[in-house]
Amino acid sequence: MDPLTWTGSLSVLDPIFLLAWIALGIAVVAQIVTTFLAAEDIVEHEVSATTRKLADYAVLGVKIVAGLILLLILLYVVGGILMPTLEAKGIVGTVSTRLLPVWIALLATFAASIVFKRRLGLYGKLFDSMVGMIGFAIVMFWVFTAIFGAMDLIVTHDPLAQVSGMKNKVPGTALPDVEGAYPYYLLGGDNLARDVFSRVVKGAWEVVKVAPFATLFAFMVGITLGLPAAYFGGRLDTILSFVSNLILAFPVILLFYLLVTPEIVQTGIPVYMAAVLFIFPIIFLVILINSRFHVQPVKRTVYLAITLVLGLWIYSGVAWNADPLGLIEFPPNLLVVFVSVVFVNSPTVFRIVRGIALDIKTRDYVAAGQTRGESPWYIMLWEILPNARGPLIVDFCLRIGYTTILLGTLGFFGLGLSPESPDWGSTINDGRKLLSIFPHPALAPAFSLMSLVLGLNLLADGLREESLRD
Amino acid sequence: MGIFILRRVGVMILTALCLTFVVFYLTNLYPALEKLAKTQGNQRMSDEAVLSYLERNGHLQPLLVKYGQWLGVVPGYVHENPETGAVTARCATRGMDPAEAPRFCGLLQGDWGFSTVFKDDVSAIIAIRLGLTGKLMFWVLVVMVPSALIVGVLAGMREGSRLDRSLSTFSIASTATPEYVSGVILITLLASSAGWKIFKGTATSAADNATLENFLLPVLTISLYGVGYIARMTRASMTEVMTAQYIRTARLKGVSFRNVVLKHALRNALIAPFTVIMLQFPWLLNGVVIVETLFNYKGFGWVLVQAAGNNDISLLLACSVVAVVVVLVTQLISDIGYVFLNPRIQLS
Numbered sequence: 001m002d003p004l005t006w007t008g009s010l011s012v013l014d015p016i017f018l019l020a021w022i023a024l025g026i027a028v029v030a031q032i033v034t035t036f037l038a039a040e041d042i043v044e045h046e047v048s049a050t051t052r053k054l055a056d057y058a059v060l061g062v063k064i065v066a067g068l069i070l071l072l073i074l075l076y077v078v079g080g081i082l083m084p085t086l087e088a089k090g091i092v093g094t095v096s097t098r099l100l101p102v103w104i105a106l107l108a109t110f111a112a113s114i115v116f117k118r119r120l121g122l123y124g125k126l127f128d129s130m131v132g133m134i135g136f137a138i139v140m141f142w143v144f145t146a147i148f149g150a151m152d153l154i155v156t157h158d159p160l161a162q163v164s165g166m167k168n169k170v171p172g173t174a175l176p177d178v179e180g181a182y183p184y185y186l187l188g189g190d191n192l193a194r195d196v197f198s199r200v201v202k203g204a205w206e207v208v209k210v211a212p213f214a215t216l217f218a219f220m221v222g223i224t225l226g227l228p229a230a231y232f233g234g235r236l237d238t239i240l241s242f243v244s245n246l247i248l249a250f251p252v253i254l255l256f257y258l259l260v261t262p263e264i265v266q267t268g269i270p271v272y273m274a275a276v277l278f279i280f281p282i283i284f285l286v287i288l289i290n291s292r293f294h295v296q297p298v299k300r301t302v303y304l305a306i307t308l309v310l311g312l313w314i315y316s317g318v319a320w321n322a323d324p325l326g327l328i329e330f331p332p333n334l335l336v337v338f339v340s341v342v343f344v345n346s347p348t349v350f351r352i353v354r355g356i357a358l359d360i361k362t363r364d365y366v367a368a369g370q371t372r373g374e375s376p377w378y379i380m381l382w383e384i385l386p387n388a389r390g391p392l393i394v395d396f397c398l399r400i401g402y403t404t405i406l407l408g409t410l411g412f413f414g415l416g417l418s419p420e421s422p423d424w425g426s427t428i429n430d431g432r433k434l435l436s437i438f439p440h441p442a443l444a445p446a447f448s449l450m451s452l453v454l455g456l457n458l459l460a461d462g463l464r465e466e467s468l469r470d
Numbered sequence: 471m472g473i474f475i476l477r478r479v480g481v482m483i484l485t486a487l488c489l490t491f492v493v494f495y496l497t498n499l500y501p502a503l504e505k506l507a508k509t510q511g512n513q514r515m516s517d518e519a520v521l522s523y524l525e526r527n528g529h530l531q532p533l534l535v536k537y538g539q540w541l542g543v544v545p546g547y548v549h550e551n552p553e554t555g556a557v558t559a560r561c562a563t564r565g566m567d568p569a570e571a572p573r574f575c576g577l578l579q580g581d582w583g584f585s586t587v588f589k590d591d592v593s594a595i596i597a598i599r600l601g602l603t604g605k606l607m608f609w610v611l612v613v614m615v616p617s618a619l620i621v622g623v624l625a626g627m628r629e630g631s632r633l634d635r636s637l638s639t640f641s642i643a644s645t646a647t648p649e650y651v652s653g654v655i656l657i658t659l660l661a662s663s664a665g666w667k668i669f670k671g672t673a674t675s676a677a678d679n680a681t682l683e684n685f686l687l688p689v690l691t692i693s694l695y696g697v698g699y700i701a702r703m704t705r706a707s708m709t710e711v712m713t714a715q716y717i718r719t720a721r722l723k724g725v726s727f728r729n730v731v732l733k734h735a736l737r738n739a740l741i742a743p744f745t746v747i748m749l750q751f752p753w754l755l756n757g758v759v760i761v762e763t764l765f766n767y768k769g770f771g772w773v774l775v776q777a778a779g780n781n782d783i784s785l786l787l788a789c790s791v792v793a794v795v796v797v798l799v800t801q802l803i804s805d806i807g808y809v810f811l812n813p814r815i816q817l818s
Contacts, residue, residue, distance in 0.1 A: 031632065089511075149540060176548045192614075200491055245485065249798060250489060251797070263501035409760065436663065439657075439658035442658075458642060461642060
């Protein structure tokens with residue numbers, strides 16, 4: 001069988017698409033130059049009408065060309081889905097057809113969010129900012145891809161299966177013999193003849209299942225330690241700050257190399273670290289509930305009991321791999337990765353929380369709480385923390401991106417995860433040896449990782465903009 | 471000022487001691503030592519052979535004693551084999567007669583130990599490799615700092631303008647692209663048969679003879695990741711300065727915008743980025759390790775990976791000492807420099 005072309009029957013659009021990109025490049029350069037000149041003119045009080053007009057034209061040009069490109073991409077995606085056969089769809093069309101569940105989920109999310117955006121608080125306000133919306137769309141794209149990929153809806157092949165004759169084949173190559181298997185490697189084969197497309201989709205799940213939770217745990221640790229350090233100050237603050245600076249002074253990669261090796265795993269140090277780090281969320285929740293409801297003993301007891309039972313159950317399963325019911329398991333090598341990422345992130349969160357809390361501590365409402373005789377923990381968790389939420393939410397988004405980068409770094413050095421794991425860092429590492437001859441196995445995960453982190457950064461930017469507007 | 475620096479140096483030394491002790495502890499755990507023995511001897515060594523190797527090389531002493539020996543405050547071990555009578559001593563590993571060896575040999579005596587991977591003195595290895603990385607770092611700074619400052623100042627000059635928005639998008643994109651992603655993309659575009667083959671995808675030859683062809687891509691890769699962050703910090707501080715009262719006064723007096731930016735705003739706007747650039751060094755160190763691995767440039771980062779991968783204790787400790795000193799010294803410089811640049815801050 002012939003290999004698939006990139007755009008199939010829609011290839012008539014290709015020259016227009018190429019021209020549009022060239023035009024965009026020219027227009028962007030023109031825009032930068034002309035707006036710069038126009039700005040200079042205003043400055044010098046010699047408003048020359050022609051340069052300003054030129055600047056406006058350039059901006060208009062950029063908008064038109066960018067709109068055209070977006071329209072063409074939409075045509076490729078939707079047209080690709082509508083085309084009848086795989087050959088007519090081309091690679092782009094086939095991939096977008098495989099991603100159909102993701103498109104539907106994305107559309108549903110956006111439609112629902114925009115309809116109800118006035119009732120959704122900060123999340124709803126996100127849909128007022130273009131940057132935030134783009135970021136959110138990219139992030140949700142990868143989240144849905146990961147979830148549906150994990151449910152085996154999108155992938156075309158087993159990410160670990162090797163098909164002979166498909167080693168380093170270019171995107172769109174047809175499989176040599178089709179026995180019920182999907183007839184093409186959509187994004188080509190890697191150096192072990194595995195399907196790159198399926199590996200990228202499965203790799204998204206590796207990121208989505210670790211990064212947000214690791215960041216959340218780092219935040220729990222950072223908040224539980226940062227608030228008292230700022231509020232009480234004194235020796236506690238000195239000691240905690242010293243320890244966090246100590247961890248921050250460590251080069252991250254050296255730390256990874258020291259923590260995430262099989263020899264260290266043998267000694268059980270990661271498990272002890274997990275035992276210490278994972279207890280913080282439970283402490284956090286217990287103090288949170290206790291400080292709020294200690295005047296209503298019945299409620300407090302019920303809530304605390306629920307938290308403790310659930311929390312300790314999950315804790316025993318996750319940290320010690322000793323779940324009494326046998327439901328929760330945590331693979332040991334994933335635990336090491338998880339722990340080291342939490343460990344690296346929490347000092348920075350500690351510093352941020354401490355800085356914000358030091359500032360908020362001087363506010364009048366804190367003094368009012370103290371005068372009312374509230375307990376210190378109530379003031380910290382129910383007065384200071386809610387007022388620090390803006391910067392913390394923004395940092396949370398940024399930090400998920402950073403955690404994604406860290407996970408990629410671990411994979412890049414072949415640390416932690418199993419060598420066959422489809423996560424993006426490992427795949428880039430596999431592909432880099434033959435990069436100058438067969439770039440496609442490394443490029444696909446590289447672009448995926450970049451777009452996910454970019455999406456998270458844009459989302460954080462949009463959130464910052466909207467939370468500052470209040 | 472003097473007392474401040476003294477106190478900071480004291481904290482620095484304490485931090486360095488703590489960190490090296492952690493590294494020492496982690497590299498001296500028994501499974502790690504066993505791996506060391508097996509890579510030095512052979513993979514199928516019996517448990518007794520491993521034990522005798524470790525005994526002979528002084529690895530079985532208490533941790534604190536070993537750490538003291540490495541520091542040079544405890545006399546180096548002297549071990550006599552009860553059967554053969556052969557004597558091994560820490561300070562006499564290189565063909566020296568154990569009887570003539572000095573008693574102390576550690577960091578304080580300038581002896582960094584012997585690398586088990588490269589079979590050479592650690593100090594010599596570190597010196598050569600640091601030189602190579604220094605070359606890389608120098609060019610990275612030359613590319614990164616001016617471009618980041620220009621981008622940041624241009625973007626922050628007029629907050630919300632189109633120029634600001636396009637430059638800010640660039641900064642965000644650059645911070646979202648870690649080195650191992652931008653490196654892969656740059657190699658594909660500029661050094662592979664799929665793109666233009668105008669540069670080289672490896673920088674091994676740059677160690678002796680750095681040219682544009684073999685050195686531009688690694689330098690560009692590290693710089694790209696750092697540019698965005700510094701530019702954003704510069705932009706934030708520039709926008710803050712541009713809304714200050716004295717800038718408005720200057721504008722109302724009729725000073726031209728160019729002069730306001732260049733003469734009034736710039737100096738104050740560059741205080742914060744100075745700190746940021748200094749605090750970027752630990753981050754650059756990470757970038758160096760990734761890029762040196764990706765481009766196979768045999769500098770400090772490459773040595774660190776080799777040492778860590780083979781549990782080469784002395785070399786790894788030396789690497790961590792260097793890394794920690796770099797981090798702490800840049801922190802100190804950033805603090806002191808901040809005071810000099812900003813006379814409003816008093817040290818107490």
